[in-house]
Amino acid sequence: MATFKHISSKNADYGAAEQYLTFEHDEFTMKPTLDENGRLMLREDYRIATLNCGDEDFAVACMRSNLRYGKNQKREDVKSHHYIISFDPRDAVDNGLTVDRAQALGEEFCRKQFPGHQAIVCTHPDGHNHSGNIHVHIVINSLRIAEVPFLPYMDRPADTRAGCKHRCTDAAMEYFKAEVMELCHRENLYQIDLLHGSKSRITEREYWAQRKGQAKLDKEAAALPAEEQPAKPTKFETDKEKLRQAIRTALSSATSYGEFAAVLLQQGVTVKESRGRLSYLTPDRTKPITARKLGDDFDRAAVLALLEQNAHRAAEQTATVPEYPRNIRERLQGKKAVQTTPEKDGIQRMVDRAAKRAEGKGAGYDRWAAVHNLKQMAATVAAYGQYGYSPEELDAALVSANADLQDSTAKLKALDAAIREKKELQTQVLAYAKTKPARDGLKAQKTEKARSTYRERHESDFIIADAAARYFRAHGVSKLPSHKALQAEIEQLTAEKNAHYNEYREKKARVKELHTVKSNLSQILQGEKDREKKHEHER
Known part of the structure; x- marks a missing residue:
């Protein structure tokens, strides 16, 4: 290519x-x-x-x-x-x-x-x-x-x-x-x-670091005596490649996001999520490496998709394990280590088992879905009591949560717009400041002909200056702020946005939980109606 x-x-x-x-x-x-x-x-x-x-x-x-x-x-x-x-x-x-x-x-x-x-x-x-x-x-x-x-x-x-x-x-x-x-x-x-x-996101800098490191290893191996030569060539890996390998290893066994983060933490890698994006902090760094710089396989969507596949595969494998007699099972469970893997937070949607069976899901998945539905049914009933014991109260809580989420979203958009406006003003101020020598030189010209010649010679500077001046007039900027003042305002607005984003995520999670509770309740009630119809038909 x-x-x-x-x-x-x-x-x-x-x-x-x-x-x-x-x-x-x-x-x-x-x-x-x-x-x-x-x-x-x-x-x-x-x-x-x-x-x-x-x-x-x-x-x-x-x-x-x-x-x-x-x-x-x-x-x-x-x-x-x-x-x-x-x-x-x-x-x-x-x-x-x-x-x-x-x-x-x-x-x-x-x-x-x-x-x-x-x-x-x-x-x-x-x-x-x-x-x-x-x-x-x-x-x-x-x-x-x-x-x-x-x-x-x-x-x-x-x-x-x-x-x-x-x-x-x-x-x-x-x-x-x-x-x-x-x-x-x-x-x-x-x-x-x-x-x-490319999907791998290998930069020019990383490519050359790998080449130089590999050349150094090959040189050291060639200098060894014949009897000490390694059985196979040693492959040099950059710090980013080592991090990719660690993430792939964790993804190969983890079945939930919490377990994935715990496995990486054992290797000294901290997973962070901000604004829907993942980043990874290694022990030797103070600034995390974003998933975008590692490759497409390490972003949030790809990681969650692979964890979900692992969870389904683990559920099917667990369901096919034969049951032991009670006394053997108790002895095995007595020796079992305490599970440290964190569970998924919040209420999850119940699975429509009939629809999944129609899609071709196996018996193992169906048994896992039955246990999953029982757990989520209990969690739904417990959460239902927090919002009220009538559909009207639940709907009112959902409407209120949606209104709070819309207000939070509007604040985030306003802060975004303010940051963009400040950055654009900062760009124009910097561009205008760079043309100051050319503008001062024009003022020093004594005749109209000299000014015209000078302007032609520095035409690109005056095009930039005129564009910046038009921007200032259009936005009502009469006195130009300093670069440091604009930078301080941008940093303050960014800090406000980051702080408000946590509140936005909490409100979004609340709305999602309410929707899940409402959906699960509808499925529970529908199941009750189906059972009642079945009993009436049997009579």
Whole structure:
């Protein structure tokens, strides 16, 4: 499958990019590989071409353009953007992908997506891990030297003008990934969905940590004497991978959320739930790792679904165990350890056994459902007494709980809206503050012609400043607040939201419990009616 990657660089030495593309480099340190005489070693095979550079070298052409427009002169400026398209290793064998064909596709992609930019396009026949994947490097000067048409990923007029800089926004990356997918589909190459990411969520940082750790283990194993060599290669695992393995082990045996948390806690991992999302805190960290960073298999929905499957499987296996005589059963239970697994909290819905039997559930599930219904029936009757002993009182309690939940939801939405508004104002204040040097420079100009020339030269800054000023006028902001004050307000609102969210969850749980009690009572009454009809029919 083709993948797409972006790297921004603040290195003012444009020649370093060309040197990396044409000379051998160490895959871990990224330093050039030298021969026995201390000289750089050319790569064995590659294709390279420059675009919009004329007859000049890429580095010379970029520096000349930067001086012409007065851009990329500061240390903090992004000087270049490096994009990499890596094709599937199978494409070379199955789909006839060659280095020359990949180079042509890379140049086509560069002309279409980065018009007006000086660029260097280079194709390598193999990846750094010797996987055989052909990949294309596209390095562009961040400065645009020609007027270009408005492309779908652009959102500002300055994105099309000469003398302005390329911006790799989230929208741009989404568009580029879609274009890479379209290119592969058109050329009949292997491709995956780049827009939704992988299920494993292995980042570039984790990938390299695993590679470096594995290389270190292999080096240590190779240095051992022949008689001390391990029977099989040792596999290095990152801290995240160890956490994934621990979670998978817990999920393989746990049948409830409480048991799942208890098993992980024995290994020093604490499970936390906040706003419907799970996170995992290991002993060596102070900040938990969210399930989203570990993979799709570790979020709340996937975990609860697997626990429910384990519970049903355990119930069916327990129901098929033969009954022992009473004296043997008492002796076995007398030696049984005290169960420490926490039970599920709250009242659960009763199971419609007839409907489940119609769906094809077995006898084991039916016996488990009978015991489950008896337990929930007792819990329902006990809870029913808390809310009253008439359907009207239960309905009134449900209406009151729903009203409280709606009020709590409205407060949460209001806090959300306030936080978004403050963050948007903070963004505009920061953007406006960054344009202060340009605005002060305009005031220093003495003539109208000088002001017009200066404004054209700093057009992108004035576009940002004008947009921010329009936002301030539209929202009635006469005096700009400081960044620290806005940050303090945002943190205070976030703390209020987090505190209120606990109250919201309690009210939501109360509404759910009332609905469950009402549903279970209806099922109990319906069962009583069915039994009465059966007795009348037997008479």
